[in-house]
Amino acid sequence: MTVIGIIAEYNPFHNGHLYQIKQVRAQFSDATIIVAMSGNFLERGEPACVDKWTRAKQALSASVDLIVELPLVFCVQPADRFALGAIKILKELGVQKLFFGAEHATYNFDLMAKKTLDVHGDFAKYNESFAAAYQRAVREKLGYSVDQPNDLLGLAYAKANRKLGSPFQLMPIQRVVAGHHDLFLKEKKHIASASAIRKQLEMQSKKEIKKYVPVVTYATLANERIISWKNFWPLLQYQIKTSSLKKIGQLYDVSEGLEYRVKQQMERLPENAKFDDWIKAVKSKRYTYTRLSRLAVIILIQVTPEEVKQVDEHPYIRLLGFSGKGRLHLNKIKKNCSYPIITKVDKNNKEGLMRVDYRAGTVYSLINGMTQDLRQVPLRFE
Amino acid sequence: MTVIGIIAEYNPFHNGHLYQIKQVRAQFSDATIIVAMSGNFLERGEPACVDKWTRAKQALSASVDLIVELPLVFCVQPADRFALGAIKILKELGVQKLFFGAEHATYNFDLMAKKTLDVHGDFAKYNESFAAAYQRAVREKLGYSVDQPNDLLGLAYAKANRKLGSPFQLMPIQRVVAGHHDLFLKEKKHIASASAIRKQLEMQSKKEIKKYVPVVTYATLANERIISWKNFWPLLQYQIKTSSLKKIGQLYDVSEGLEYRVKQQMERLPENAKFDDWIKAVKSKRYTYTRLSRLAVIILIQVTPEEVKQVDEHPYIRLLGFSGKGRLHLNKIKKNCSYPIITKVDKNNKEGLMRVDYRAGTVYSLINGMTQDLRQVPLRFE
Numbered sequence: 011m012t013v014i015g016i017i018a019e020y021n022p023f024h025n026g027h028l029y030q031i032k033q034v035r036a037q038f039s040d041a042t043i044i045v046a047m048s049g050n051f052l053e054r055g056e057p058a059c060v061d062k063w064t065r066a067k068q069a070l071s072a073s074v075d076l077i078v079e080l081p082l083v084f085c086v087q088p089a090d091r092f093a094l095g096a097i098k099i100l101k102e103l104g105v106q107k108l109f110f111g112a113e114h115a116t117y118n119f120d121l122m123a124k125k126t127l128d129v130h131g132d133f134a135k136y137n138e139s140f141a142a143a144y145q146r147a148v149r150e151k152l153g154y155s156v157d158q159p160n161d162l163l164g165l166a167y168a169k170a171n172r173k174l175g176s177p178f179q180l181m182p183i184q185r186v187v188a189g190h191h192d193l194f195l196k197e198k199k200h201i202a203s204a205s206a207i208r209k210q211l212e213m214q215s216k217k218e219i220k221k222y223v224p225v226v227t228y229a230t231l232a233n234e235r236i237i238s239w240k241n242f243w244p245l246l247q248y249q250i251k252t253s254s255l256k257k258i259g260q261l262y263d264v265s266e267g268l269e270y271r272v273k274q275q276m277e278r279l280p281e282n283a284k285f286d287d288w289i290k291a292v293k294s295k296r297y298t299y300t301r302l303s304r305l306a307v308i309i310l311i312q313v314t315p316e317e318v319k320q321v322d323e324h325p326y327i328r329l330l331g332f333s334g335k336g337r338l339h340l341n342k343i344k345k346n347c348s349y350p351i352i353t354k355v356d357k358n359n360k361e362g363l364m365r366v367d368y369r370a371g372t373v374y375s376l377i378n379g380m381t382q383d384l385r386q387v388p389l390r391f392e
Numbered sequence: 393m394t395v396i397g398i399i400a401e402y403n404p405f406h407n408g409h410l411y412q413i414k415q416v417r418a419q420f421s422d423a424t425i426i427v428a429m430s431g432n433f434l435e436r437g438e439p440a441c442v443d444k445w446t447r448a449k450q451a452l453s454a455s456v457d458l459i460v461e462l463p464l465v466f467c468v469q470p471a472d473r474f475a476l477g478a479i480k481i482l483k484e485l486g487v488q489k490l491f492f493g494a495e496h497a498t499y500n501f502d503l504m505a506k507k508t509l510d511v512h513g514d515f516a517k518y519n520e521s522f523a524a525a526y527q528r529a530v531r532e533k534l535g536y537s538v539d540q541p542n543d544l545l546g547l548a549y550a551k552a553n554r555k556l557g558s559p560f561q562l563m564p565i566q567r568v569v570a571g572h573h574d575l576f577l578k579e580k581k582h583i584a585s586a587s588a589i590r591k592q593l594e595m596q597s598k599k600e601i602k603k604y605v606p607v608v609t610y611a612t613l614a615n616e617r618i619i620s621w622k623n624f625w626p627l628l629q630y631q632i633k634t635s636s637l638k639k640i641g642q643l644y645d646v647s648e649g650l651e652y653r654v655k656q657q658m659e660r661l662p663e664n665a666k667f668d669d670w671i672k673a674v675k676s677k678r679y680t681y682t683r684l685s686r687l688a689v690i691i692l693i694q695v696t697p698e699e700v701k702q703v704d705e706h707p708y709i710r711l712l713g714f715s716g717k718g719r720l721h722l723n724k725i726k727k728n729c730s731y732p733i734i735t736k737v738d739k740n741n742k743e744g745l746m747r748v749d750y751r752a753g754t755v756y757s758l759i760n761g762m763t764q765d766l767r768q769v770p771l772r773f774e
Binding site: 245248253277281282369379380381 | 626627629630631633634635659663664692693694751754755757758761762763766
């Protein structure tokens with residue numbers, strides 16, 4: 011039986027994601043589909059619009075068999091490190107084929123990866139200088155440009171796959187209709203980008219999204235508070251304003267005196283400033299919008315270099331939910347899995363292995379009012 | 393010319409406070425009246441209902457000549473230490489007579505102070521065991537009970553006065569009508585307790601308070617967001633949930649493993665718990681409601697023992713406002729004043745001398761949206 015892996019954010023789960031899963035099922039009708047999903051804070055340095063449980067439910071309802079949470083420490087990273095973390099986890103879960111959306115599904119990603127293995131970069135904000143430098147380096151190696159976000163992410167997956175000994179067959183899927191950054195819902199189509207859907211949700215136009223998402227997504231979103239940086243902004247301000255420079259300087263990824271910019275610009279902002287105003291004030295050629303947004307998550311959750319190192323050295327697999335088929339697959343692989351499989355956050359792992367994710371969950375729950383880890387068990391769709 | 397001192401919170405300034413000032417003016421018509429007022433966080437461990445500028449304006453409108461802010465470090469203390477800090481400051485400002493409200497204005501506070509100078513205590517929650525022990529010790533020394541909050545505070549002032557070489561003549565004023573803790577507005581009277589007024593304000597019944605406060609108080613309160621612990625509760629939760637035990641343990645007044653109780657009880661509370669639920673969960677015979685509320689302010693503002701020591705050793709006088717007479721008085725005393733008189737928070741003192749107050753101001757302004765220190769100059773009522 012084929013084991014398929016997908017790396018996703020599902021922010022939220024929409025018809026484009028459903029289309030991807032249907033394509034998998036069309037080719038491999040009896041496949042076990044495993045998703046490694048970001049938790050409550052995402053790769054581009056932003057909170058998820060609804061929590062991980064709601065998004066896991068949306069995905070399981072669309073016939074995903076097993077869904078696990080990527081540790082936050084893997085998520086607040088540039089594409090290459092994010093991809094490596096996600097692929098490590100999917101490899102331990104016995105995945106054979108990795109499906110991913112791409113603007114150019116005809117690319118030979120494995121070959122591209124081979125040629126660019128020593129080029130490192132940040133995919134998310136490719137109009138910035140660091141990202142531009144990365145793309146130029148890639149172009150020099152390949153002889154053509156790779157400049158679309160999903161292509162770049164696919165390349166990061168392909169490189170991570172190579173680094174781990176190529177456990178997966180790469181299965182790019184042609185993306186349809188909506189570009190990753192498209193802001194407006196396309197009328198008369200049933201696929202829109204997650205950004206466009208979130209934009210409607212933030213404007214409280216929940217009804218507008220009905221035709222772009224599966225029924226379960228619509229039903230769950232209708233009941234949920236839609237969350238963005240706006241909600242965490244008072245907490246971030248509070249943290250930066252009450253933290254000493256020394257304390258900020260000790261957090262992960264704060265180097266080269268960045269703590270001074272972070273704090274000074276916060277103090278200079280007017281009282282009614284927004285998250286974006288702060289990022290724009292701190293931003294420079296060196297520090298892109300995306301990098302600073304990730305830094306904001308690191309500051310918000312108070313992630314230290316030691317904690318990142320610990321998860322890098324001792325990854326774990328946090329189960330969010332499974333189908334009957336997913337459960338059978340788990341039983342089959344668990345004795346050969348090198349990483350602990352966590353079904354429940356308890357007294358020990360909340361202060362040990364899982365401490366960053368646990369902390370992130372408590373912060374997220376301050377806004378959405380729902381416990382994220384304690385008293386939560388994996389969702390069963392059997 | 394007589395120089396009169398008053399120690400106050402003015403939370404908010406009401407007719408009872410006005411009555412006190414009128415009594416002073418009746419006895420000393422040309423007196424210079426100086427008020428040492430708590431800033432944005434108060435002695436019982438709670439945020440002020442409106443900010444220090446609004447309250448200073450209310451007091452200046454009622455013919456106070458000079459109003460200064462007590463450092464936060466003096467405010468988050470039991471009565472004896474609070475009184476000592478306030479009286480040190482009033483002494484440097486050349487005060488000769490200290491007026492204060494008392495339930496028993498006929499007491500000889502100076503004599504009582506002499507007899508109880510070595511008894512230390514916490515006045516604010518006198519029904520708790522520690523406070524009860526204090527009152528028993530006082531009763532043993534005096535032969536009668538002192539158990540009313542303003543009498544107890546008056547005793548603390550009298551003791552501090554003695555400790556500083558008795559610079560002041562003590563002038564107790566009989567309190568009228570409203571008890572300190574009276575919760576309900578007395579109909580057909582024009583004096584109500586500050587607690588009763590705040591209760592109405594929190595219930596959004598602003599009109600109800602009209603007859604209990606001067607016109608300026610009413611006008612300013614009508615435009616302001618009324619603030620309580622409810623507003624700071626998300627920030628406090630966030631701070632405690634993201635802080636390590638070690639970090640909490642390094643703050644001022646956290647001893648005997650109190651950090652464990654503080655954090656454990658926070659984590660055990662349901663998602664919809666309120667500030668009071670947390671205090672009640674942490675509370676014990678040893679740790680009273682008031683002490684824990686003060687601790688909550690210490691945690692919220694991240695006050696360290698070194699910072700408390702620094703202000704104790706190097707007090708300063710922060711000007712909030714003055715009348716013409718107040719300005720003349722300032723000019724007269726400033727060359728003999730041993731403490732720096734601060735009219736403006738700038739780059740140096742916001743990270744030095746004034747750092748705790750500055751931080752408290754930035755936290756308060758997160759809720760009320762008004763800058764508290766930078767770009768603020770003393771109010772002039774000339």
